[in-house]
Amino acid sequence: AQSVSQHNHHVILSEAASLELGCNYSYGGTVNLFWYVQYPGQHLQLLLKYFSGDPLVKGIKGFEAEFIKSKFSFNLRKPSVQWSDTAEYFCAVNAKGSQGNLIFGKGTKLSVKP
Amino acid sequence: GAGVSQSPSNKVTEKGKDVELRCDPISGHTALYWYRQSLGQGLEFLIYFQGNSAPDKSGLPSDRFSAERTGGSVSTLTIQRTQQEDSAVYLCASSARTGDGYGYTFGSGTRLTVV
Numbered sequence: 077a078q079s080v081s082q083h084n085h086h087v088i089l090s091e092a093a094s095l096e097l098g099c100n101y102s103y104g105g106t107v108n109l110f111w112y113v114q115y116p117g118q119h120l121q122l123l124l125k126y127f128s129g130d131p132l133v134k135g136i137k138g139f140e141a142e143f144i145k146s147k148f149s150f151n152l153r154k155p156s157v158q159w160s161d162t163a164e165y166f167c168a169v170n171a172k173g174s175q176g177n178l179i180f181g182k183g184t185k186l187s188v189k190p
Numbered sequence: 191g192a193g194v195s196q197s198p199s200n201k202v203t204e205k206g207k208d209v210e211l212r213c214d215p216i217s218g219h220t221a222l223y224w225y226r227q228s229l230g231q232g233l234e235f236l237i238y239f240q241g242n243s244a245p246d247k248s249g250l251p252s253d254r255f256s257a258e259r260t261g262g263s264v265s266t267l268t269i270q271r272t273q274q275e276d277s278a279v280y281l282c283a284s285s286a287r288t289g290d291g292y293g294y295t296f297g298s299g300t301r302l303t304v305v
Contacts, residue, residue, distance in 0.1 A: 085230075110293055120281070120296040166232065177223055177246070178294065182232035 078103040080167050082181035089157050090189050097152040097184050099141075099167030106172040109150040111141055112180075115163045123165070126150065127172070137161070159190045192216075194297035196282050202303045203272055211267045211300045215284030222265050223294060224257060227279040236280075239265060272304045 079102040089095060101107060111123040124135025131143040141152045150167060164185045168178040195214040203209050215222050224236040235249035239259045250256070254272075259265040269276055279301050283294035 082232075112293075112296075119298045120283075120294075122293040122295075125293055168233075177235045177238045177249075179235070180225075180233035182230065 078107075078169055078171065078179045080169050080179055080181035082165075082167055082184050084184045085182075086185045086187070088187045088189065091159055092156050093188075095152070095154040095157045095161070095186070097165055097167075097186070099150045099152065099181060100148050101150065101167075101169045101179075102148065103169065103171060107169050108172055109141070109143060110168040110178065111135065111139070111150070111152050112166040112168060113163050114166070114183075120166065123152075157186070157188050159188045162186060162188045194282055194284050194295050196280075196297035196300050198300055199298065200301045200303075202305060205274060205304055206271055208268065208270045209272055209302065211269075211280050211302070213265045213267070213282030213284075213297060215263065215265070215282070216286075216295055217263075219284035219286050219295075220262070221285040222259060223283045223285075224265070224267050225281045225283065227281055227299070228277075233281065236267070269302075272302075274304045277302055277304045 081100045083098045108127040110125045112120045113123045114120045123139055124133050126133045126143045134140045139154050141150050143150050164183045166183045167181040170178045197212045220241045222239045225233040227233050237257045238246040254270045257267045279299040281296055281299045283296045285294050
């Protein structure tokens with residue numbers, strides 16, 4: 077069965093600090109990978125996704141993620157965070173070509189201090 | 191509509207009562223999903239509808255939970271004889287199609303509190 081691990085439960089950074097949120101998945105086949113963000117009081121929004129091609133994916137608001145197949149990882153990065161990046165971030169996976177649901181990690185809460 | 195609409199946004203119910211949660215997906219989206227979001231637990235898959243196919247109910251936690259989708263559009267999640275552990279935010283999402291690379295559009299959720 078597929079599973080997703082997000083090792084950081086809560087990350088606290090100051091503005092302008094660099095960010096890297098870890099995501100590892102467990103699945104033997106090829107996958108599609110996603111990062112979702114939930115800003116306070118808002119619904120989940122797609123931040124970026126990988127399904128083929130360049131393993132370095134760029135998303136909205138300066139975020140990027142790198143798919144490293146050998147490490148089963150899809151870490152999220154941003155070179156310089158802003159206070160407005162305060163949110164909860166969820167990594168998700170589904171099997172390529174599947175008709176099924178996304179499997180989500182438990183989320184990482186990011187707090188950015190102004 | 192422009193987005194996924196869920197109602198009610200908040201629901202407080204007494205233990206043992208039945209509740210119905212509604213999801214109106216984006217028009218034309220054939221796939222519809224229900225998830226449950228509990229504090230510190232991330233998103234737990236409940237059930238998935240794809241077109242006219244039989245739903246994937248593999249995530250429903252007990253037989254007190256059921257869902258239907260009428261006419262391939264609106265879906266209702268029903269929880270019978272609610273328990274305090276059912277308290278959570280219930281999220282609905284829809285997708286234009288399943289398969290590679292299609293992410294979901296989520297609704298704002300229904301916050302259920304069982305007292």
